[in-house]
Amino acid sequence: MSTATPTIAPAALPVPRPLYWSVRRELWENRSIYLAPLAVAALVLFAMSIHGTVRLPQRVRAAAASDRGGPQITAVTPYAVAPAPIMFTTILVGMFFCLDALYGERRDRSILFWKSLPVSDRTAVLAKAAVPFVILPAIGFVLSVAVMSVLMALGTVVLLANGLRPASLWADVGVVSEPLIMLYGLAVHVLWHAPIYGWLLLISAWARRTPFLWAVLPPLALAAGEHLAFQTSYVGAFLRYRLGGAMKQAFILEGGKTGNISRLSQLDLLGFLATPGLWIGLIATAAFLVVAARLRRNREPI
Amino acid sequence: MSSIEARGLRKTFGTTVALDRIDLRVEEGRILGLIGPNGAGKTTALNAILGLIPYQGELRVLGRDPWTERDQLMRDVCFIADVAVLPRWLRVSQAVDYVAGVHPRFDRAKAEGLLAKTTIKRTSKVRELSKGMVTQLHLALVMAIDAQLLVLDEPTLGLDVLYRKTFYDALLNDYFDRHRTIVVTTHHVEEVQDVLTDVAFIDRGRVVLESSMEAVASRYLEVLVHPERAAEARALQPIHERQTFGRSILLFDGADRQRLAGLGDVRTPSLADLFVAVMGAQSVEAQGAAR
Numbered sequence: 166m167s168t169a170t171p172t173i174a175p176a177a178l179p180v181p182r183p184l185y186w187s188v189r190r191e192l193w194e195n196r197s198i199y200l201a202p203l204a205v206a207a208l209v210l211f212a213m214s215i216h217g218t219v220r221l222p223q224r225v226r227a228a229a230a231s232d233r234g235g236p237q238i239t240a241v242t243p244y245a246v247a248p249a250p251i252m253f254t255t256i257l258v259g260m261f262f263c264l265d266a267l268y269g270e271r272r273d274r275s276i277l278f279w280k281s282l283p284v285s286d287r288t289a290v291l292a293k294a295a296v297p298f299v300i301l302p303a304i305g306f307v308l309s310v311a312v313m314s315v316l317m318a319l320g321t322v323v324l325l326a327n328g329l330r331p332a333s334l335w336a337d338v339g340v341v342s343e344p345l346i347m348l349y350g351l352a353v354h355v356l357w358h359a360p361i362y363g364w365l366l367l368i369s370a371w372a373r374r375t376p377f378l379w380a381v382l383p384p385l386a387l388a389a390g391e392h393l394a395f396q397t398s399y400v401g402a403f404l405r406y407r408l409g410g411a412m413k414q415a416f417i418l419e420g421g422k423t424g425n426i427s428r429l430s431q432l433d434l435l436g437f438l439a440t441p442g443l444w445i446g447l448i449a450t451a452a453f454l455v456v457a458a459r460l461r462r463n464r465e466p467i
Numbered sequence: 468m469s470s471i472e473a474r475g476l477r478k479t480f481g482t483t484v485a486l487d488r489i490d491l492r493v494e495e496g497r498i499l500g501l502i503g504p505n506g507a508g509k510t511t512a513l514n515a516i517l518g519l520i521p522y523q524g525e526l527r528v529l530g531r532d533p534w535t536e537r538d539q540l541m542r543d544v545c546f547i548a549d550v551a552v553l554p555r556w557l558r559v560s561q562a563v564d565y566v567a568g569v570h571p572r573f574d575r576a577k578a579e580g581l582l583a584k585t586t587i588k589r590t591s592k593v594r595e596l597s598k599g600m601v602t603q604l605h606l607a608l609v610m611a612i613d614a615q616l617l618v619l620d621e622p623t624l625g626l627d628v629l630y631r632k633t634f635y636d637a638l639l640n641d642y643f644d645r646h647r648t649i650v651v652t653t654h655h656v657e658e659v660q661d662v663l664t665d666v667a668f669i670d671r672g673r674v675v676l677e678s679s680m681e682a683v684a685s686r687y688l689e690v691l692v693h694p695e696r697a698a699e700a701r702a703l704q705p706i707h708e709r710q711t712f713g714r715s716i717l718l719f720d721g722a723d724r725q726r727l728a729g730l731g732d733v734r735t736p737s738l739a740d741l742f743v744a745v746m747g748a749q750s751v752e753a754q755g756a757a758r
Contacts, residue, residue, distance in 0.1 A: 180571075181568065182568055182569070183568075183569045185568070186564075186565055186568035186569050187569070189565075189568075190565055193556070193557070193558070194554065194556050194557075273555065274548075274551060274552045275552055275553065275554035275555075276552075277548035277549060277552040278548075278553055278554065278605075280517075280541075281517075281541070281545060281546045282541065282566065282569050283538065283541040283542045283569060283570060283571070284541075284569050285537075285538040463520075463521075465519075465520075
């Protein structure tokens, strides 16, 4: 009916990008997504640069004096673990973000504004899921590489100033392998934790109050109840496996410990892909997100 | 094509019937006022029209089923659900960016122009704005969208009279044309009565009266009766009577104008008075039915 709508003829309006703008809107609202990892990165950098200037020359001298293959680890270990607090922060931020993502907008009634625009519930939920699945890991990776680079540069300067050869530092820290290991570690953790994020988004869309308690207490109660009733701990083991199992499934750990991963040969991609828990988790994630979108459609502001 | 067409629209919440088989038809280019007491079902009706809640019965909005085709419908429909739904952390510039980014029919220049007429700073957050300014911002965003249907649910609630007046002026002068349809609910009946083309009274989930404003004017008459003719006037069965400054004002439904003119000063009743009269008659009926 062209005669009925002569005024509606957008000539050169830009193509709408609902998903892109919905992700940006999450970053506007939740500045902790980048501020928290940034703060932790600054803290790590500060602590490590003190360590680097004071302790590094001693360690390199000790390693050279003992003249064995082993002691590099002692010199290098702090460098390898530097990204860990940053990664941990991104995971924590992601989980708390998910818990509030679909709950907060109902509580402050702003959902009525978001729903007045042509952005589907599926797009809105995907944009929120993109934060722990894409945005936070990317921020974690960039910050970790940046912190490592600064620390390596600082270490080099310190060693040179002390009349030591920086080559020993560069030989021990894999310039290429470290970022690759980090990237791999981030990817497997995102995939492994995906159902946790999905679960938190689902509870966030469902709960009328205290989404944190609804998300955390039922699984814990189930584990405790099972333990009391049957003296078994299958639920508890399942929860622990889902939280921390990625290290065991995706890496070849030395002596079974989740300690230092420093070699590319320790990455076990095929073993990870062959883990049924990965695929079951991803299917569960998809189901959680579909239900979360459905709930967002039906739920009213609280 | 009707903008909104509802037949037997019904919505229940548990045992509460919010909408009791409503029939409603709004043509393109009309401004319908949906008027009723609190809890009458106005907001429920709007929520059904906007595809925010599922319903029973038949409902087409711009030819679409609002529940199953909501995503497509939202390109052509705009709504202000409440004055307080803009998120408090949002900056004014971000609000404009976001709507421009997701809405294919948003005219950024028009929104900027409307905002330029206000004192709203582009860098302010919504939480820093007064209630009136938040409404101005929301209205600027909505008026810059080239929608076919605009739904306003109590858009001026909590605003002072100056903002309420400019709100409707802006809507009429800068937005409304014969291709758009507006549906508005409000408590401030007296402020919208000159704006509306159509009115629907809604009470306890039912449409009690649905009419164009012209039809209201020709059907309902109010007479300021001369005291000595009061008994005579009452014999003509007014639907409502009230006293003002010692004189009786009687409201008639479908009476002969010539005949009433002999009894006193005849005029068209205000929407507010008509509302009281019609709703009063309803509640008397309801009590009668209950007995």
